[in-house]
Amino acid sequence: MAERTDGRGVLYPTRLPSFHREPARDDLRAVVRWFWVPQWDLPPGRTSRQELLPFPASNLVVQQAGVTLSGPTTGASHRDLRGRGWAVGALLRPAGIARLQPDPRTIADDEVPFAAPELHDAVATAMRAAAMPSEGGMTGRDRALAAFAEWISGRLVPPDEDGLLANAMEEIISSDRSIVRVDQLAQRLGVSMRGVQRLARRRVDLAPLAIIRRYRLQEAAQRLREEPSLSIASVAAELGYADHAHLTADFRKVLGCAPRAYRESSRER
Structure with a gap:
């Protein structure tokens, strides 16, 4: 699908770690554009800087340390990756961010903690098993994305x-x-x-x-x-x-x- 091959937003794709985009399932398309999953495993002492020109939208992101909600940015940005890690994010549609943060102005150019312990537990558990053999045809990443989608479907009512x-x-x-x-x-x-x-x-x-x-x-x-x-x-x-x-x-x-x-x-x- 187009979402998997959309190269916009990443300024230097050849420097990306393992990266996957997954279209939102049909019942979530009004609130989530797609899910994205980077994974990296870098040698000690090495840093990989990921330079981005983000989409003009907000993201809900699950990482090892917790869940964050990031607002739209007014410029380019970057993330420095070190060691081993992963993230599972949802690029939110305008109708979706309103259900999580009614006033997007409070998170513009910012990334703030978002209280969703059950979402973090479900995604982190699946991602810890991501390197293990698939279970029932689903990889750890597949299970993490399914858990994320289920959490969203239970909380984001149809948009107005x-x-x-x-x-x-x-x-x-x-x-x-x-x-x-x-x-x-x-x-x-x-x-x-x-x-x-x-x-x-x-x-x-x-x-x-x-x-x-x-x-x-x-x-x-x-x-x-x-x-x-x-x-x-x-x-x-x-x-x-x-x-x-x-x-x-x-x-x-x-x-x-x-x-x-x-x-x-x-x-x-």
Whole structure:
């Protein structure tokens, strides 16, 4: 499925540890976009820095130390991995985060503890057995994902109309590269520009233009990384940037480097 091959968000995929994405099952698709599972086992003294341009969304994450809820970020981020470890996360839809944190503004650019001991116990128990032979055709990772899905299904009630509208906003931005302005988004949703701005702030805690630009910048990084023969000007034009200079400015502001420098560094790593 597309979720398993979506390369957006990870700036240097070749540096990833073992990484798996699993689409949410049908009854959870309105609240969870997908689950993700990295696992790593690094030699003593070695650190692997994972550089990310996160999706404009929140994540509920189970790790060995506990459960955390992270909000949408306004820029790039990184995680330093050491030793042996794992994480099991759920990328939440706008309708899903509202059920766990009614005011996403309180966790923007932050990661906070989330009290869910039963979720942690179930996932951690399964992941500790992840290296063991499969049981009944299910690996430890499979059992961890199943436990996570069951926990969510028991706590996230079906989204309301406002949540579904926010999901539609996210889906349109994510899937349609021609959406580069807020007025285009408002027209597709059938609401006013002010209505879109309020919806995005209420459900994501990012301005709608910031959400649009995040997806387009993710796509630009992916194109630059995966299609070395494609000119930077062509990437800018395809993704709705006014010109090469605007894409470069976006790259420098968010990633701290120019598109050309990013393309070269992605080949080296």
